[in-house]
Amino acid sequence: MVLKNEICEKIGVRKRIVLGDVGRQYWNAATDNTKSIKPEFGLDSIIKMTWIGVDIGGSHISAAQVLWDGKDVHVGTICDADVNTYRSANEIIADWTAVIGNAMGKLTDCKIGIAMPGPFDYPNGISLVRDQGKMRSLYGLSVKKLLSESLTISYENIAFTNDAEAFLLGESLVGAGRNYENSLGLTLGTGLGSAFKIGHEIKDAKLWTAAFQDGIAEDYLGTNWFKKYAFEKHGLSISGVKDLLSEDINSAIADQIFIEFGYTLGEFLSPYVIRLQCQGVVLGGKIARAADRFLPQTQAYLKKSHCSVEITISVLEDRAALIGACIPFISENKPPFA
Structure with a gap:
């Protein structure tokens, strides 16, 4: 599902190219003159794939295309927005969908990796947040099912990872760790x-x-x-x-x-x-x-x-979790740290 820019603008979706000192060294942000990130280990048996990496917090979401060709990681334009998660489940999902859809661009049937804070049932995509106030309306609901319906993509194409794990996964694959x-x-x-x-x-x-x-x-x-x-x-x-x-x-x-x-x-x-x-x-x-x-x-x-x-x-800062959230898809082919 590709959302129109005017819909994204209503909730304040921001699109930014990853540049600056870190970006010029590590990122290919939809240009040809920036370096991609090269892991210390090669997974050259994996075919080139593009996924959507998403990082969701209590009041913020960011998303970007993540390209993995078995050797290098490339991250495209980052879309992000502030989200009021004290509202209804439908309103939260709608705002998340707008940002993810904007990051998808022309992609249709793609896989989406989401870094999400706990408590959360990560394998089944069910929110267990109840006492923190934020996201309370999502308690007991299948965020995975709601997003798959809203984005009109396959339920199996969405994977969730703990946000702290996603950070270290990204840094361990191609960053400071x-x-x-x-x-x-x-x-x-x-x-x-x-x-x-x-x-x-x-x-x-x-x-x-x-x-x-x-x-x-x-x-x-x-x-x-x-x-x-x-x-x-x-x-x-x-x-x-x-x-x-x-x-x-x-x-x-x-x-x-x-x-x-x-x-x-x-x-x-x-x-x-x-x-x-x-x-x-x-x-x-x-x-x-x-x-x-x-x-x-x-x-x-x-x-x-x-x-x-x-x-x-x-070295990756807020991009670490976007990459780490996509590790489950890399692992489908070969363990990333083997």
């Missing part, structure tokens, strides 16, 4: 996403609920911690990490907040890195974009704890 046998992926933002890669397997780690200090990990490793700490320690009201990078904020105060966060992240990481013998940690999410302000403290803490591990920042 490609050289690690065992790794931990963290997305640092409004919430805390996490996944482990052990050998050829990548699983949602669900560390956001892990006991940590006087609460759970997400209390200390997300946007809310920055807001709370800045106010309680410095009487500073901020909306998030981006505010701390502003010239309007006292740099000494900002530095102290980032230093505290860096040590906290190191304290959190050390037992998992040691226990799982991780060679690398891949950081993503909006907070990771300020990694130069807190990562030295994280690495210092880990060194003091005799914990040797590389920490890398996502």
Whole structure:
């Protein structure tokens, strides 16, 4: 199903070409003069296929065509939009359909890989989100069936992947995590996403609920911690990490907040890195974009704890999940990490 541009414009669908420093190095965004992403391993027995990668969050959706030819990955124009998921199921599905349809363009019978936050029945495509407010109207419904009907594509052509797993899948295939046998992926933002890669397997780690200090990990490793700490320690009201990078904020105060966060992240990481013998940690999410302000403290803490591990920042950023969501289709032919 190809939706008309005017329908997409009504809900604010944005189309953007992936360029910039990262894009020029890694992406072919519907042009011939940008590099494609080359995995460290070849799957040359797979025929060229184009899928739609989708990343759905509590208030946002992005989608793009993902081309895999067995050697390289190419990602086309990214379509994205903000979506109010406090509304009815029909309204949410309609908005998601508009963005996915816009990304499909002239493609008709294609396969769609969707990165979706939990709780969710991924094999059957059924939403189990009930207590978070967002997406509550979808609880118990087959999102897979609703989207297949709305997009007029086969039910079997839609696959769901946990969003944290999709992030690490993408980075492990063609991004910052490609050289690690065992790794931990963290997305640092409004919430805390996490996944482990052990050998050829990548699983949602669900560390956001892990006991940590006087609460759970997400209390200390997300946007809310920055807001709370800045106010309680410095009487500073901020909306998030981006505010701390502003010239309007006292740099000494900002530095102290980032230093505290860096040590906290190191304290959190050390037992998992040691226990799982991780060679690398891949950081993503909006907070990771300020990694130069807190990562030295994280690495210092880990060194003091005799914990040797590389920490890398996502090179794919929000494109990692789009690629990772399509891994189930690659795996139909050959395991991607074999």
